[in-house]
Amino acid sequence: MTPIPGIDIPDARGRTGLDRAGRDLTGNPDVTVRDVELLATAWHVLRRTTYDFRRSDGTVTREQRETYDRGDGATVLLYDAERGTVLLTRQFRYPVYVNGHPDGRFVETAAGLLDGDDPAAAVRREASEELGVVIGELEPVFAVWMSPGSVTERVHCFAAPYSAASRLGPGGGLADDGEDIEAVEMPFAEALERIGTGRIADAKTVMLLQWAALRGPFRQAAPSTR
Known part of the structure; x- marks a missing residue:
């Protein structure tokens, strides 16, 4: 399998593990992160995250959100x-x-x-x-x-x-x-x-x-x- 810059090997800014963001979140029991995809890492990082969300009526829906991470x-x-x-x-x-x-x-x-x-x-x-x-x-x-x-x-x-x-x-x-x-x-x-x-x-x-x-x-x- 070919190593992926930003995940397995450093990208142009020396970063790895960029697909790990959000996978270890535990603060909200109604949210379970299922997958994190890297869409762009040219300078800042664009991710698409798939997660299960328990709504106020108890039903669970699978949702996706794109997040742009440029640091604070x-x-x-x-x-x-x-x-x-x-x-x-x-x-x-x-x-x-x-x-x-x-x-x-x-x-x-x-x-x-x-x-x-x-x-x-x-x-x-x-x-x-x-x-x-x-x-x-x-x-x-x-x-x-x-x-x-x-x-x-x-x-x-x-x-x-x-x-x-x-x-x-x-x-x-x-x-x-x-x-x-x-x-x-x-x-x-x-x-x-x-x-x-x-x-x-x-x-x-x-x-x-x-x-x-x-x-x-x-x-x-x-x-x-x-």
Whole structure:
């Protein structure tokens, strides 16, 4: 039998056993994984999993789901509370361009995959690479699954202050990774307004901006009860 890259022998990224994902899950007694097929492993991993699912009425159905595994990610909202600004990125995103965005130049918080780092280390790396910012204090905000119907990725979301003194590098991303990233600084109020007009339409960025308004550095003082 011919060895299969990604299963029996390393694929282009040195991975094996990619068909094992999910086979040892025991947290839900109503789900029994029966088979895992690899559909694509060019960079990230596309799998088709067959499992038995016991429904609420007791019947058992056999179902299939395709999952796209690109690893987990991390992102950070950089803010200057004193000046009332946030620092975001703008870069071309083909997937949004092909699905209705006017030009694909997407405004969002600095972000990237963990690539073996813990979330805090990863987000410090991405802020430095993309925006040239060296992060000091870092606040964990939440961790969310962005597209739970098909994508396994969980995004760890942080917030951190920045200032002119913390912008120590050129930013712009890594040219070797095809990145061409522009720093976009704007008043926080403008960023919130852009959510309503659709000029900021990235989910993680929308959530972090709304968190900043409701519970974070730009929350308004609670009204007096007197």
